[in-house]
Amino acid sequence: MSTPALELLKVKKTIRNKEIIKGLDFTVNKGEVFGFIGPNGAGKTTTIRMIVGLMKLTEGDIRILGNSIKSNFKGAIEKVGAIVENPELYPYMTGWQNLKHYARMFPNITDERIKEVVSIVKMEKPIHQKVKRYSLGMRQRLGIAQAILHKPAVLILDEPTNGLDPAGIREIRQYIRKLAKEEEIAVIISSHLLSEIEQMCDRIGIIKNGELIAIQDVHESNEGEQKTNNVPILLDAHPIEKAEEIIQTTFQIEVQKREGFLSFQSEREQIPSIIQSLVQQDISIYQVATSKTTLEDKFFDLIGENTIE
Amino acid sequence: MSNFLKLIYNEVLKIFIKKSTWIMFALLAIILVGFAFLNNTLVEEYTKDNWKDKLHQENMELQKELDEAKEGSDDFFKEFALSEIERNNYHIEHDIMPLQNGAWSFAHDGSTILGLVSMFTIIIAAGIVANEFNHGTIKLLLIRPIQRSTILLSKYLTVLLFGLFTTIILLFLSLGIGAIFFGIEEMPQIVLEQQDGFTHVSLIKETILKYSYYFVNVIIFATLAFMISVLFRSNALAIGVSIFLLLTGGAIVQFLSDREWAKYILFANTNLKQYANGSPPFEGMTLSFSITVLAVYYLIFITLTWFSFTKRDVAGT
Numbered sequence: 259m260s261t262p263a264l265e266l267l268k269v270k271k272t273i274r275n276k277e278i279i280k281g282l283d284f285t286v287n288k289g290e291v292f293g294f295i296g297p298n299g300a301g302k303t304t305t306i307r308m309i310v311g312l313m314k315l316t317e318g319d320i321r322i323l324g325n326s327i328k329s330n331f332k333g334a335i336e337k338v339g340a341i342v343e344n345p346e347l348y349p350y351m352t353g354w355q356n357l358k359h360y361a362r363m364f365p366n367i368t369d370e371r372i373k374e375v376v377s378i379v380k381m382e383k384p385i386h387q388k389v390k391r392y393s394l395g396m397r398q399r400l401g402i403a404q405a406i407l408h409k410p411a412v413l414i415l416d417e418p419t420n421g422l423d424p425a426g427i428r429e430i431r432q433y434i435r436k437l438a439k440e441e442e443i444a445v446i447i448s449s450h451l452l453s454e455i456e457q458m459c460d461r462i463g464i465i466k467n468g469e470l471i472a473i474q475d476v477h478e479s480n481e482g483e484q485k486t487n488n489v490p491i492l493l494d495a496h497p498i499e500k501a502e503e504i505i506q507t508t509f510q511i512e513v514q515k516r517e518g519f520l521s522f523q524s525e526r527e528q529i530p531s532i533i534q535s536l537v538q539q540d541i542s543i544y545q546v547a548t549s550k551t552t553l554e555d556k557f558f559d560l561i562g563e564n565t566i567e
Numbered sequence: 568m569s570n571f572l573k574l575i576y577n578e579v580l581k582i583f584i585k586k587s588t589w590i591m592f593a594l595l596a597i598i599l600v601g602f603a604f605l606n607n608t609l610v611e612e613y614t615k616d617n618w619k620d621k622l623h624q625e626n627m628e629l630q631k632e633l634d635e636a637k638e639g640s641d642d643f644f645k646e647f648a649l650s651e652i653e654r655n656n657y658h659i660e661h662d663i664m665p666l667q668n669g670a671w672s673f674a675h676d677g678s679t680i681l682g683l684v685s686m687f688t689i690i691i692a693a694g695i696v697a698n699e700f701n702h703g704t705i706k707l708l709l710i711r712p713i714q715r716s717t718i719l720l721s722k723y724l725t726v727l728l729f730g731l732f733t734t735i736i737l738l739f740l741s742l743g744i745g746a747i748f749f750g751i752e753e754m755p756q757i758v759l760e761q762q763d764g765f766t767h768v769s770l771i772k773e774t775i776l777k778y779s780y781y782f783v784n785v786i787i788f789a790t791l792a793f794m795i796s797v798l799f800r801s802n803a804l805a806i807g808v809s810i811f812l813l814l815t816g817g818a819i820v821q822f823l824s825d826r827e828w829a830k831y832i833l834f835a836n837t838n839l840k841q842y843a844n845g846s847p848p849f850e851g852m853t854l855s856f857s858i859t860v861l862a863v864y865y866l867i868f869i870t871l872t873w874f875s876f877t878k879r880d881v882a883g884t
Contacts, residue, residue: 273882310710312881336712346703350585359580362573363711404707 263444270317293459294448339410345401349390394421488523494545574721603748657765669752673745688730692792693805730785780840
């Protein structure tokens with residue numbers, strides 16, 4: 259297997275005797291979009307700041323295409339493009355001047371490349387206006403433009419959909435997928451809005467209180483679970499007690515009552531016969547629904563309350 | 568363009584793209600034009616033909632006042648009058664006409680607002696790092712394949728370049744405005760008082776020396792403001808403290824002048840010209856003493872700045 263685009267090896271960060279990051283360990287491969295989610299204060303931004311070298315690691319190491327950010331900062335960081343927190347650019351310069359400014363910090367970035375990037379993020383029109391006149395969405399686009407200027411192998415976007423309208427979000431989403439696929443870029447996206455990044459990620463890591471508590475393959479959770487034998491079902495029936503009893507005794511399935519519904523799991527093939535036997539015993543059925551456990555539910559199950567220690 | 572020059576270019580660009588920077592230069596020009604108007608309204612005291620007679624006359628008047636004041640105890644006046652008489656005699660003896668309005672004498676007088684150059688350079692030095700933190704742009708600046716120390720150096724050198732540029736601009740502005748208002752003198756000479764009597768030098772040389780020596784002051788205050796800006800990441804604090812010390816440094820030294828250690832205060836040593844002519848504020852101070860003191864302060868400033876900028880985390884606000 260080739261070198262992973264990004265590796266975090268037992269990364270710890272202690273600030274004023276308080277362990278903020280408690281040993282993060284994960285890799286992101288080339289061409290993969292990795293979602294990094296967690297509640298506010300969980301350590302997302304601290305982790306991102308360590309990946310891009312803004313903060314030093316207390317323990318562990320971070321490697322970008324095998325280059326350690328600690329011992330080979332230049333070699334590691336030249337492969338990284340990033341937005342950290344908000345896309346903060348020089349307000350008194352135009353978008354174009356901002357991009358030129360960052361372009362001068364790399365060896366060979368031509369004006370053609372800058373123009374190309376500007377058209378990728380669809381900023382041709384306002385590029386010669388001052389950044390202080392930009393909306394948050396425009397700044398977000400310009401932020402992405404400066405991050406991909408030097409064709410990085412790892413792209414880190416902190417809350418990239420912040421301030422974008424739905425059309426803008428869709429555009430960015432498509433663009434990020436395209437970057438990952440066609441240019442084999444590893445993309446790390448942080449967000450607290452799971453639903454937004456769920457659709458553009460291959461894998462999602464959930465961070466809570468400085469620990470990675472789960473890594474979830476997005477496609478697996480969507481398709482994989484539906485095929486398994488246990489489909490979660492919600493049933494609205496009357497009388498509810500009788501229905502509960504029938505299901506429990508006849509089908510040997512454990513049933514729970516939840517908000518006036520019966521909730522249980524069964525095999526897909528079994529669903530018609532359950533309904534049939536309920537109807538035969540004069541139970542009125544108002545609604546049968548298979549409930550899909552979304553990542554969102556999982557997220558809340560894992561995170562519990564949004565606590566900040 | 569080499570990579571480092573491109574960094575300097577970036578920093579210079581960020582300074583001069585702001586209108587506030589241009590206001591500084593406009594302010595210098597306005598003040599100088601104001602001075603020129605004021606000078607213009609004064610009647611020329613001396614002319615080529617009468618200046619010797621006038622100086623003789625002045626001396627006689629001064630002597631008369633001295634004789635009358637003999638019994639009095641006004642030592643300060645006596646000293647002043649005697650020195651003036653001596654100076655006038657020197658002019659007459661060496662056939663050096665007292666300074667006339669002209670480009671060079673105007674530029675020489677213009678050196679009194681060199682303090683503004685320090686002030687403007689302080690403002691630039693205070694902002695060049697702190698503003699990156701204020702705007703949040705420091706994050707995007709430091710995630711480039713360039714060492715932090717290189718970025719810091721490019722910023723520091725830009726500050727010094729700005730100070731140098733502004734000093735030169737003040738010289739040329741005052742020469743230009745002086746020339747427009749009064750014309751350019753031919754071979755002007757200035758009479759200077761030194762510890763062992765009077766001497767005369769070319770005014771051109773003396774003016775350029777004055778500006779050059781003052782650049783030491785610009786460097787020291789720029790470095791001080793730059794350090795505060797890096798240590799505290801605060802623009803306002805760096806400007807406030809530095810300008811306060813710029814304005815009160817001399818007074819602080821004077822206030823503490825009866826203490827032996829006062830000569831080690833930074834501000835007692837920033838004026839190196841006091842060794843060329845004039846007298847140092849403390850006995851036993853020499854040029855090499857001052858240079859050593861300045862070097863020690865400078866190294867401390869630079870070390871703290873470098874250490875803070877390269878080692879500290881850039882954390883959220």
